[in-house]
Amino acid sequence: EPEVTQTPSHQVTQMGQEVILRCVPISNHLYFYWYRQILGQKVEFLVSFYNNEISEKSEIFDDQFSVERPDGSNFTLKIRSTKLEDSAMYFCASSDNSIYEQYFGPGTRLTVT
Amino acid sequence: GENVEQHPSTLSVQEGDSAVIKCTYSDSASNYFPWYKQELGKGPQLIIDIRSNVGEKKDQRIAVTLNKTAKHFSLHITETQPEDSAVYFCAARQGAQKLVFGQGTRLTINP
Numbered sequence: 530e531p532e533v534t535q536t537p538s539h540q541v542t543q544m545g546q547e548v549i550l551r552c553v554p555i556s557n558h559l560y561f562y563w564y565r566q567i568l569g570q571k572v573e574f575l576v577s578f579y580n581n582e583i584s585e586k587s588e589i590f591d592d593q594f595s596v597e598r599p600d601g602s603n604f605t606l607k608i609r610s611t612k613l614e615d616s617a618m619y620f621c622a623s624s625d626n627s628i629y630e631q632y633f634g635p636g637t638r639l640t641v642t
Numbered sequence: 643g644e645n646v647e648q649h650p651s652t653l654s655v656q657e658g659d660s661a662v663i664k665c666t667y668s669d670s671a672s673n674y675f676p677w678y679k680q681e682l683g684k685g686p687q688l689i690i691d692i693r694s695n696v697g698e699k700k701d702q703r704i705a706v707t708l709n710k711t712a713k714h715f716s717l718h719i720t721e722t723q724p725e726d727s728a729v730y731f732c733a734a735r736q737g738a739q740k741l742v743f744g745q746g747t748r749l750t751i752n753p
Contacts, residue, residue, distance in 0.1 A: 533685070560739060572686065572731060572743040585740055620685055628739055629674055629693070633685040 531555045533634035535621050541640045542611055550606045550637045552621030561604045562622040562631060563596065565589075572620065578604065611641045644669040644736035648744025656752050661722055663747045665732035666714040672742075674735035675708060675715045679728045680746075686731060690717070719749075727751045 534553045542548050554561050563575040576586040578596050595607045604623075608615055618638050622631040645668040655661045667675075673694040678686035692699045692706045692715065699706050703722075708715040719726055729748050733741040 535685075562739065564741075571745055572733075572741075574740045574742065577739040585738060587740070624739075629735075630676070630688055630691065631739075631741060632688060633678070635683070635685040 533621055533623055533632055535619075535634040535637050537637060538635065539638045539640070541642065544613055544641055545610050548608050548611055548639065550608075550619050550621075550639070552604045552606075552634055553602050554604055554621065554623030555625075555632060556602070558623035558625050558632075560584075560624045560626075560628055560631075561596075561598070562624075563606045564620045564622065564633075565617040566620065566636075567614075567617045575606075608639075611639075613641050615639060616641045644672055644734055644742040646732060646734050646742050646744040648732050648747060650747060651745060652748045652750070654750045654752060655722055657722055657724060659722055661717075661719045661726070661749055661751075663717045663730055663732070663749070664714060665716070665734075665744050666712075667734040667742075668713065669734070669736055670710075670713065672734040672736055675706070676733050676735075676741070677704075677706060677717050678731045678733065680731065681728045722751045724751050724753060 536551045561578045566572045576590045577584045593609045618636045620636045621634045624631045648665045676691035679689045680686045703720050705718045729746045731746050732744040
C-alpha cells in the first residue's frame with residue numbers, strides 16, 4: 530500500500546541554524562501539507578500546497594518557514610533560523626484530488642538546542 | 643476559527659468491551675470529520691471519516707456518528723482488542739483543506 534515517507538526521522542540542530550525536512554508524498558496525490566505537534570499538544574496545521582503554490586497557511590507559518598516541491602516526488606519544509614520553540618514532531622501529509630482523506634507520514638522529530 | 647474539543651483524554655476498557663470517544667466542534671461550516679489512530683513512533687493513520695451529509699458510517703468494528711445540530715461526533719469501537727491500544731485523534735476540516743485536531747485520547751485495552 531502506498532504511503533507517505535519522511536526523512537530524517539530525527540533531526541537535532543542548534544538554535545539559529547537552517548533545517549530542511551523532507552517528504553515523499555503518495556505518488557498520484559496532488560495536495561500536500563505540513564503539520565506539527567509540540568510534545569503534549571494538539572496536531573497543528575502549518576501549510577497546504579497545490580499546483581506549486583501555497584494554498585493555505587496558518588499564523589504559525591511565518592517568514593521563517595518555506596515549502597518547496599523541488600522535483601516530481603519530494604516536498605520540503607525549510608525553517609530558516611530555528612528557535613527553541615520550533616522543537617516538535619513535523620508531519621507531512623498528502624491527498625488526492627478529492628481533497629478529503631489526508632494521509633500522514635511517520636513524522637520527523639526536530640530538536641532545537 | 644474552528645476549535646475541536648475531544649474527551650476523554652484517557653480511556654481504559656476491558657478487552658471485548660466497547661469504547662466511545664467524543665468530539666465537539668465550533669464552526670458549523672465544517673463539513674468533513676476524520677478519525678486518526680496513532681501508534682507509538684508512527685504517524686497518524688486515517689481509520690474512518692464522515693462527511694456532513696451523513697449521520698453515521700460503519701467499517702467492521704468501528705463506527706462514527708455525527709450530530710450536525712449539536713456539532714458533535716463520536717468514534718465507537720466494539721469488541722475491542724489489544725491492538726486497538728493507541729492514541730486516537732478526531733479532526734474537523736475548516737475551509738478548503740486545513741484539518742483542526744482534537745487533543746487526542748489515549749486508549750488502553752486491558753486483557
